[in-house]
Amino acid sequence: MIAVASIALSTSVFAGTNLVKSETEFRTEGYATQAQAYEAGFDIADEMKLASNGQLKFQLPTTSKGNVQKVSIEGVEVSLEEFSAQRGEVKYRAIVDVDYSYTVKQSNDS
Numbered sequence: 291m292i293a294v295a296s297i298a299l300s301t302s303v304f305a306g307t308n309l310v311k312s313e314t315e316f317r318t319e320g321y322a323t324q325a326q327a328y329e330a331g332f333d334i335a336d337e338m339k340l341a342s343n344g345q346l347k348f349q350l351p352t353t354s355k356g357n358v359q360k361v362s363i364e365g366v367e368v369s370l371e372e373f374s375a376q377r378g379e380v381k382y383r384a385i386v387d388v389d390y391s392y393t394v395k396q397s398n399d400s
Contacts, residue, residue, distance in 0.1 A: 308394045311364070313387060314351055317371075320381030324370055331368035331384025338366055338388055350390055357395045364389040 316334050321327040341349060346361035367387045374380050 306396050307359070308396065309391060310352070310394060311389070311391045312351070312353070313389045316386040316388065318384040318386075320373065320375070320383050322381065324382050327370050327382035327384045328368060331370075331386050334384070334386045335366040335368055335388075338363055338386075346390070347392075350388065350392075352392055352394070359393040359395055361392040362390060364391055 318327060318330040318334070321330060338346075338349070341363075343361055346363070347358050350361060352358045352361075366389075369385050369387070371383050371385055372380060373383065
């Protein structure tokens with residue numbers, strides 16, 4: 291199970307095309323060890339880095355109206371979060387922060 295959060299950071303305009311810089315976060319399920327959680331996090335990071343433009347358009351949230359063109363990964367970082375759902379049981383989940391940008395071609399109808 292992976293949870294996702296997203297924040298759009300900035301927009302610049304150039305001749306009907308907007309460049310949007312954004313970030314999102316993926317969270318893995320809980321693992322018994324830090325090594326397992328890091329491995330799961332880096333699996334997600336590798337998947338993001340190797341994904342095609344079409345896959346990234348589907349996997350990453352885009353908040354702008356219009357036709358999303360090119361999606362680019364700007365950076366990926368994996369960190370861990372320690373948590374416990376019950377007393378005496380500590381688990382670890384990876385948090386994968388993805389910084390990305392995408393261009394949006396504005397339609398004439400907007």
